[in-house]
Amino acid sequence: MSQWIYFFDLCGTAVFALTGAMAAGKYRMDAFGVLVLAAVTAVGGGSIRDALLGATPVFWIRDPNYILVILATTAAFLVLVRKPHRLPNKTLPIADALGLALFTIIGAEKALLLGTSGIVAVIMGLLTGVGGGIIRDLLCRQVPMVLRTEIYATASILGGIGYTLSLQAGMDSMAALAIAMLSTLTIRLSAIRWHLSLPAFDLKTKRV
Amino acid sequence: MSQWIYFFDLCGTAVFALTGAMAAGKYRMDAFGVLVLAAVTAVGGGSIRDALLGATPVFWIRDPNYILVILATTAAFLVLVRKPHRLPNKTLPIADALGLALFTIIGAEKALLLGTSGIVAVIMGLLTGVGGGIIRDLLCRQVPMVLRTEIYATASILGGIGYTLSLQAGMDSMAALAIAMLSTLTIRLSAIRWHLSLPAFDLKTKRV
């Protein structure tokens, strides 16, 4: 089981590194600059999580594989993706949704292993899922996805709740993982596909 | 005494959660997005403080009450505040001033309890007071209050110095708390009310 978690963690790292590299495209950055943006997107959320939990040195300092995955992903992207304007417009949001789902589970799992309460596990899942993307968007001076996109934090929070409750109900780890993965991905991809949104809270237009 | 500090800490958490939720109003966010912005504003500064001090896991991971206060404040805000356009324009700055005063004291107090020097206590007070608001403003792409507003860092720093010096002079904890609270609030609210400012440092206009 824990090997699956580890494998998914490396997959999520690659996916988020990719979204970081793609976001870098709008600046005239050299290869090292693209690498920096890929790296902060991939490990930013998990680093904040580990620093808050006191699980230091943080994960990628102890395990070089994360750095290698980021290096390989960025290199492959720089070499192979030469016509990114041919990529469909939805590629970045969909890759981001996958990373969000994977990292939500990883974050919740790590918190539970350290013995936190369920609510803290959900928060750590959210933080791991959205933290790297927030840093990426801040550096690129975009409004962070978690603010500008309907049903974004929602997808991560519900996935984290699904994962935590499934485990606390005594469910098998793989089943809990599948439930959480499907919850987050279904909610987020549906929101992308059909522009779904929860009732928005809007100071300017809201009336009684 | 420490119960009072704890009570004020929860009050400051509610106040800053409120400023975060209010700042969220300009984006079409759903309830979970508003909750995220309320939470980072409320616990952002204290989380940075604890991570730098090595007081990990950070405070809200160990004590679920902070999360509950944020959940309750955000829920109350979403349900009750339906005509925020009727709130006076100064509500956000005044709530922010109250949070600044409360968190400055909390931050300095926690640092002193861990045995830091007085100057570090003042810095930790400032960091706790302004950290959450800076994250809130960055996420909302506002120039952070600490930069755009005259006598903002000043109010926190002088309040922190007042608190630390009062304690080091052997004063009663409640008296030190009252002095610090009054200092920060008086300075900050006066600056808001009468647009007071210290001599500004301005590269473009300054002359000998």
Next chain:
Amino acid sequence: MSQWIYFFDLCGTAVFALTGAMAAGKYRMDAFGVLVLAAVTAVGGGSIRDALLGATPVFWIRDPNYILVILATTAAFLVLVRKPHRLPNKTLPIADALGLALFTIIGAEKALLLGTSGIVAVIMGLLTGVGGGIIRDLLCRQVPMVLRTEIYATASILGGIGYTLSLQAGMDSMAALAIAMLSTLTIRLSAIRWHLSLPAFDLKTKRV
């Protein structure tokens, strides 16, 4: 040797505090606000480094000299630099390059002392070198230098690699320091002087 590293660390702190104070000039901030921006620029990168490494409380909490250097630098700047519009345009980038070179070495050195691998040491050098400037630029709503400037991360990464490889090859510490210092400064200053750049990665214009 370690005394030299310490001396250079304080020099780098002064240099980055200066770039922070200079960046503050465009806002109508009072002296305390300038001090805050000087401080986050000077110790931001190292604080993130220490938090990630688990070397807490972070360096400036344990050693008051860093705070004193920042206080003295900011005071000197506010008192002495009264006609900054007379400073050549290149002053800020050149001071920034010096800070980048110094902090890259400090960060790599601290990581190696804690027993990390060489690749983590290079990353910690980069983080120490660019972290404070990124926070400065984010607070001032500038696109961070590491994104907008060609050969910026590159200069730090190559300096860090030079330092780490030199030490691992059994070279004298001072020699390794000189090599790293010269590498970063030469690369960065050449890029500034002759507008050099590595092939930029640009999603919009890149063709096969």
